[in-house]
Amino acid sequence: MAVLAMKKVNICALKKDRKSILETLQRIGIVEIADLEFDQDFFDKIDTMNMRSVFEKNSLIAKEALEILEKYVPEEINFLSSMLAPKEISKKEYYFFLNKVEEIMHVANEIIDLYSSINDKQTKIAQINKQVEMLSDWKNLDVPMNFNGTKKTKAFIGTLPQNLDDLSLRELLSELLPDEDRYDLKVLNKNDDQSFVFVLCHVYAAEKIFETLRTLGFAWPAYSTDEIPGVKIDSILKQLDELKEQARLDEEKIKSFKDQRNAIKFMADYHDMRSQKYEVISKLLHTKNVFMLSGFVPQKYAKKLEHFLLSRFNIAIEFTDPSEEDEVPVVLQNNGFSSPVEGVLESYSLPGKGEIDPTSVMAIFYYFLFGMMLSDAAYGLIIVAVCGFILIKYKNMKAGLKKALKMFLYCGISTTFWGFLFGSFFGDAIEVVSTTFFNKPIVLPALWFTPINEPMRMLAFSFGVGLLHIFTGLFLQLYELVRDKRFRDALYDVVSWYFLIGGLVVYMLSAPMITEMLAMNFILSKFIGNIGLAFAGIGTLLILFTTGRESKNPFKRFLKGLYGLYGVTGYLSDILSYSRLLALGLATGVIAQVFNKMGTMAGNGPVGLILFLIVFLVGHTMNIAINLLGAYVHTNRLQFVEFFGKFYQGGGRKFSPFFANTKYYRVTEDICDD
Amino acid sequence: MTSLGLVLALLGAVLAALMAGIGSAIGVGMAGEAAAGVVTEDPNKFGKVLLLQLLPGTQGIYGLLVAVLTLIQIGVLGGSTNVSLGQGLLYLVACLPMAFVGLWSAIRQARAAVAGISTVAKRPDQMGKAMIFPAMVETYAILALLVSVLSILNIPRINI
Structure with missing residues (x-):
């Protein structure tokens, strides 16, 4: 049971070694790097924000490409794989991928481009399908849809909101225009709530006929073209096939990249790692040729870290104990x-x-x-x-x-x-x-x-467990106070409560009413009960007169003491809580x-x-x-x-060391045996 | 009139299951809505918000428990159904803590759970704390359960 002791570590090294030193630290992952305060006359800090955003962008590209790959070529996984730690990458693989960063990123970008082009095509396909749907209502028309007549005639192509055929439409028109017969009409198509009509008339009758058609609810088609509908449909269906074929080819191409999946995974990790490294760089102090790094390392790893680094690099390294003001991280x-x-x-x-x-x-x-x-x-x-x-x-x-x-x-x-x-x-x-x-x-x-047959016995046992639990908690407080040599606080704040609560419990165990209620098969003697009561009394007095010991005013001190005593209800509810x-x-x-x-x-x-x-x-x-x-x-x-x-x-x-925080591969090196 | 005791006892059992069940249904429903909202943003939090959603569900179970215990005690589930009027009344009264506290605490707990879900949505690392707040409310359902159960188990010993 322990919080690990921490050492502060300071490292000073040449700038030319910065990359390899940081990468080493990142792999071994036992040093938390602090953001140093600095003196602007001697040192500089480097703002790495721009670099980091580039890396983060690349990592996002790789992750997006992976998601797309996953959509078309799902990886075989079992349901527990998301819980498994990433697997270790071999040195060979690492350097193999590292040499092909640009190539792999190119593939990732291409996957994303292909995907967006598939998306574009699918939107287009949806649009075209809509067009075909609208045009198919007019496929019996054998003139272009925007045909509006000849020199002497006028044509109206549109819909009427009734289910009509040639005959019924003719009847309707002749009813409304008994004197007019300079027209011809044809119902091209119809369904339950509308008819698609073609009306041709003499130019002189055009206005009248149009007015009449309007009163019947005539509307121009929502979609029009200067081609004959049937022909147009054929041509766009061909276009549709082409688009579908292209989308299929794009998809095939994405699928063909499935062997690159691991490489792209590495790219995501690689750029994440670089971004993490540059975040650390922004915390370091630099002069022209030298950089300084400071941080925390668990004491037991300090020696190992020193040997490990000194055997590889030309650096100065020192360990110090954390000072009072340092906010030491916890492991x-x-x-x-x-x-x-x-x-x-x-x-x-x-x-x-x-x-x-x-x-x-x-x-x-x-x-x-x-x-x-x-x-x-x-x-x-x-x-x-x-x-x-x-x-x-x-x-x-x-x-x-x-x-x-x-x-x-x-x-x-x-x-x-x-x-x-x-x-x-x-x-x-x-x-x-x-x-x-x-x-x-x-x-x-x-x-x-x-328990179901003897619930009261179980209840009593639960309270007993609760009492033990709470007293153990108090004991830990006592331990801390004694360790810090605050004996008075220990007596006033912990021992007093032991006396009060413990004494009361002992007294209650000597009262027949309580033991019968809790179905106890033993009872303490009256004498022991009275000793308990005496202890409870001492505890009460201690609490009453010491809780307010920080106040100078005696009246205030007394009130605080009373309030402290009120804490007994807290203990009561704590114990009852174990029911x-x-x-x-x-x-x-x-x-x-x-x-x-x-x-x-x-x-x-x-x-x-x-x-x-x-x-x-x-x-x-x-x-x-x-x-x-x-x-x-x-x-x-x-x-x-x-x-x-x-x-x-x-x-x-929490201790958060600088390490390769990766999603797919583990890029770490263990220099600590345990 | 001799069976009135049985009717009263059954009424108690039914009330416990009914009201605690309603409370939990409302509560789990409320928390479920909030949880679904979080999952639309981040499906990975499903496990966490599901736990929080389930928290107000226990009252319904406690209600069921009290109801079934009563049914066993009064012999509805087999055995003799010999319940006097006085005992029937006692059963009814014994079931009430679970019925009322179950209803209210489930709903209140659900509100704490909804708040907890929004905590988890923003700070998933605070899951432990987010679970404790609704659990605080549940304490009172547990106390009610305890009172109801202890009463029901001991009623046969009372000669009334």
Whole structure:
């Protein structure tokens, strides 16, 4: 359980070595580089913004090209691959790609161009299809669509909003224009709500006829052309085929680049790395020939770093202890048992300055509480099996995910343990199955007791666990205070509460009312109870007179003391909060029982068996999922609120070393053995 | 009139399932809308927002739990259905904490979950904290569950 000690490192080297030194640092990834304050008379800084944006652009181009490739030639992947850490790149591959940067970027650009040209063509194809659709309504017309008559005639080509044929249209017109017969007409096409008509008339009658047609709702076509519709359709269909063929060829061409996928992946990483490197360059100090670099490195790697760099470069390197003002970054180091919960700690906050790393203490409680909440042996075994399988099968997993899986593995073990203690295996599945299908009840005996039969006992146990958890938190606070030689604060702020809360608990355990209520099978003697009460009294006085010790005004001090004493309600609610251990444990068990019962409702026959299997599978899957979530969330809550609330502030900054933060390939070199 | 006790007890069971279920349905729905919005922007956050969406769903489960426990106790699911009027009333009253607190806490928890989802949308690294805020609300549903369950389990011992 520790926060790793940090050293400050200063490196001074020649500018001509800058590239290789930085690349080395990037590969080994153990130095966090600080942005240096600088004296403008001696040093310069380089603004690398422009360079970086070029690299970032290139990286985006490569990523876009990959996405397009993925669309046309999907990579064969299994569903876990997104969780795996990037695979290491060989030196040979690295230099092979490095020599062809321009070539590969050219390919990437070409893929993007091809894709946008396919897109253009597809838009065009859609437009043309629309045109064909509109023109096909007029395909019976054998004059150009914009034909509007000859010297002596006038033509109206358009639509009428009725379903008409030649005869009915003629009738309509002759009704409206009884005296006019200098026209001819033809309905070219029709559908339910409109007719496509061609009307030809003498120029002298044109105005009248047009007016009449207008009253009938005549409209010019939305799309017109100076060609005969049928001919036009043929010509654009040919164009359509051509476009489709071209788009297909483009697509083929994109597909032909599938062998370049790895190269393009490397390009994305390569440009990301360069961008990261240039970000670091902007933090360095430069003179004409020399540059300076400063940063943090974990103390235990300091010697290795020194040897590694000195054996390769001509540099000056020194290590110093961080000063008081330095905001030292935090790295946690824990053993295999507790490191899995580091992620949970990190999601709260990393240890601040001078705080201890509570991971290892927290880990014990974490697994313990999680197991109590889920508390079903079968569920626990399933979790262990799933996590164990993934961990063994996929060794090369992203670090964070690996930790989470390990955490759930341990939680699963704890769940199994509690499940057997409380006699729960898929709820009461063993009893239900043996009774229903074999007519011989077999009960899995609880190794300790069955919470659903003795809820008060479980409640008392939950409070006990809570008390232990909270007192442990207080103890860590005590430890920190004593370590910093603040003995008075330790006495006033921690020991006083131990006296008060501990004393009260002892007193309550000697009161028959409480022990009966909590179904305890023991009771402390009156005498011990009174000792407890005395301690509680001392604690109370301590809190009352010391909480306000920073105020000079005695009245104010007294009020602050009263307010401090009010904190006892906080402890009360903290302890009551652990009743969720009982509630969530019951929730798992009872819901499991409900599903088992539902499954047996169709009795013992083949139908009953099938129903049971279905209900069992669906029901327990759902129950695991929902209770796993519940146990996870509420274990976190108990840690964050009840436990951390007693001693932990956090606020540490995570150590973020300069390293090759890549997506597809791992470009690292391990100089630290562990 | 002899079966009135059973009716009252059943009413309690149904109320617990009904109101807590409604609360969770509303809550999970609200959170789901917010979650879907985040996924349109960044499909990779699906896992995270799904967890947050599920948080207000537990009240419905607790309601179910209380309901089924009551049904078992009063013998609706098999066994004898011998519930006196007094006991029936007791069951009804015992179910009420879960019914009311379930309804309200699910909705309130959903609002915290929606806020948490927007936190995750902007700062995915703050997932741990975003989950804790809705979980705070759930505490009260758990307390209600506890009161209901403890009462229901102990009612048969009361001779009324």
